[in-house]
Amino acid sequence: MIKIFGHTNPDLDSIASAYAAEYLLSKKGIDAKAFRLGDYNKEVNYATNYFGITLDMPLIDRVEDNDEVMLVDHNEFTQSVGNIENAKIFMVIDHHKIDNFRTKEPLEYIAKPVGCNSTTIYEMLKEINAIDRKDVLAMLLSAIISDTLLLKSPTTTKKDIDVAEEIAGILGVNLNEYGYELLKAGADLSDVTEDELVRIDSKVFEPNGKKIEIAQINAVDMDSILSRQSKIEEAMNKVIAEKGLDAFLVAVTDVVNCNSEIIAIRK
Ligand SMILES: [Mn+2]
Structure with missing residues (x-):
């Protein structure tokens, strides 16, 4: 066989x-x-x-x-x-x-x-x-x-x-x-916590001596992610404090329609 x-x-x-x-x-x-x-x-x-x-x-x-x-x-x-x-x-x-x-x-x-x-x-x-x-x-x-x-x-x-x-x-x-x-x-992300969401796919860049982190969340139902924005921002602020970042950008990408919304927070 x-x-x-x-x-x-x-x-x-x-x-x-x-x-x-x-x-x-x-x-x-x-x-x-x-x-x-x-x-x-x-x-x-x-x-x-x-x-x-x-x-x-x-x-x-x-x-x-x-x-x-x-x-x-x-x-x-x-x-x-x-x-x-x-x-x-x-x-x-x-x-x-x-x-x-x-x-x-x-x-x-x-x-x-x-x-x-x-x-x-x-x-x-x-x-x-x-x-x-x-x-x-x-x-x-x-x-x-x-x-x-x-x-x-x-x-x-x-x-x-x-x-x-x-x-x-x-x-x-x-x-x-x-x-x-x-x-x-x-792409159901309902069982993924906000702390996990902002860490799934993220990288730190250091342009001009600034420390900036950029993360991407790939989603199909973008609205269900954006409805969690305030909790996502809380999670982002935690990462900013932890890593001493100057800024944190999270791109929420709609993989079907190829659009992104950016959530950005400066220290
Ligand atoms: Mn295949």
């Missing part, structure tokens, strides 16, 4: 790619099973709840010597399962740069420069007339929305757009409405 998996700390594309690749191989008469290298994230849970899908993808962290494996949505050994260097890689389907990767034997390697690996897997399923499973299509569509930030990220290609619209049509899903809710669920 071939073990299929995406990268560690799996995103929706890694889960969907493995899930759909299991079906792709089964249609070709190959015994294969999808696994995962980490917990299902908030986006995966939102998508499976929305479509009523129950995933059965066992968690693994290493493979045995000479196990037959298939990598999806990654190729670098540093992002893969433990002992990958001693496994037999049967196939790779990926959309990333190729690095930290070598095999002892020939393999099938499919690399496409698309925004989402699930786009490629959909095309491969379509080629063999296997776009008949709604659960598989729903996972692939959700992954495309996730990887391309609802078809707006700079990595989005025409293929991603065409495939997403085609699947949404088949499933009768409103792409923009569902996509927004999915991204919002994934």
